[in-house]
Amino acid sequence: MSDAAKFKNNVKVSERHGAGEWATERVALLALIPLGLWLASTAFTLAGASYEVVLAWFANGLNAVLLGLTAVVFFGFASLAWKVIIEDYIHKPGTKAALIAVLNLVCLVLAAASIFFITRLALGSAPLPAGFGA
Amino acid sequence: MTQPSPTKGGATGDRTGRFVTQPNGHVTPLSPHMEVWRWHVTMTASILFRATIIAASVGLVILVGWLGVLAFGPEHYACFLDLAGSPLGLFVGFGLTVVLFSFILNGARHLTNDTGAGLTLKSANLLSNIAVWAPVPLAVLFWVVLFAAGRVSL
Incomplete structure (x- = not known):
């Protein structure tokens, strides 16, 4: 890595990278506030809607993109937020690292599943498991 | 974990007992008492x-x-x-x-x-x-x- 001093007066120096996750979390939160308002209006529109109405909603590209964006930004935000929670309460290094690894895997899988489902719904693909062995 | 050890003012010449020596050698004020706070x-x-x-x-x-x-x-x-x-x-x-x-x-x-x-x-x-x-x-x-x-x- 760099040859910048890691310690200064026996105190760890982290000003060059330590704020990265903190800043990312804020940017994600800033994006999630308008997306959350849009999600509330969407929930209002689609509450109790029929299958056809929901599919027609997904056929609108803007809706599909915004919902995909909401899911990806939220799961990215959640991975950082839950990491802080884990770091606050779990102090055994091995357990902490394992939990954070599981957390990141779960967030990644959920984000990928969202994109997969949204893409299929937006393209009007045949219901699953069409084309997946059934 | 090393706990900060209260030094009765040894490092600073302070005699109030309100300072502790941190593990890295820094002398800092003792934290306020854990139970003295009100809901907000x-x-x-x-x-x-x-x-x-x-x-x-x-x-x-x-x-x-x-x-x-x-x-x-x-x-x-x-x-x-x-x-x-x-x-x-x-x-x-x-x-x-x-x-x-x-x-x-x-x-x-x-x-x-x-x-x-x-x-x-x-x-x-x-x-x-x-x-x-x-x-x-x-x-x-x-x-x-x-x-x-x-x-x-x-």
């Missing part, structure tokens, strides 16, 4: 945001489930609608709208405070009170309008 709405807003993020994660998992049943076809979606329309489903739905409004308002409060704004006693109290209480009437309004418009029924 800003504390509620702060811990509630963490609870809200946890609840919102559950909400987003339900959203992915909703996407899943839609992708698996109309009969699975009909199942989902039955479940969501049941008393328990409506209760969970109401809770999730509270969580959503709480996330938006408390997130806005957190971001405002992160920029260093809204930190005077008066404005911090106001922002915290809004973030803690407003989600409930907003969610009630949301569902009253849904029921009134006949979009949802028991």
Whole structure:
């Protein structure tokens, strides 16, 4: 890595990278506030809607993109937020690292599943498991 | 973990006993007593945001489930609608709208405070009170309008 001093007066120096996750979390939160308002209006529109109405909603590209964006930004935000929670309460290094690894895997899988489902719904693909062995 | 050890002023020449030597050799003031504090709405807003993020994660998992049943076809979606329309489903739905409004308002409060704004006693109290209480009437309004418009029924 760099040859910048890691310690200064026996105190760890982290000003060059330590704020990265903190800043990312804020940017994600800033994006999630308008997306959350849009999600509330969407929930209002689609509450109790029929299958056809929901599919027609997904056929609108803007809706599909915004919902995909909401899911990806939220799961990215959640991975950082839950990491802080884990770091606050779990102090055994091995357990902490394992939990954070599981957390990141779960967030990644959920984000990928969202994109997969949204893409299929937006393209009007045949219901699953069409084309997946059934 | 090495605990900071109180030094009776040895390092600073201080005789009050209000300073401790940290593991890295720094001499810092002793922390205030753990049990001397009073409840404040800003504390509620702060811990509630963490609870809200946890609840919102559950909400987003339900959203992915909703996407899943839609992708698996109309009969699975009909199942989902039955479940969501049941008393328990409506209760969970109401809770999730509270969580959503709480996330938006408390997130806005957190971001405002992160920029260093809204930190005077008066404005911090106001922002915290809004973030803690407003989600409930907003969610009630949301569902009253849904029921009134006949979009949802028991």
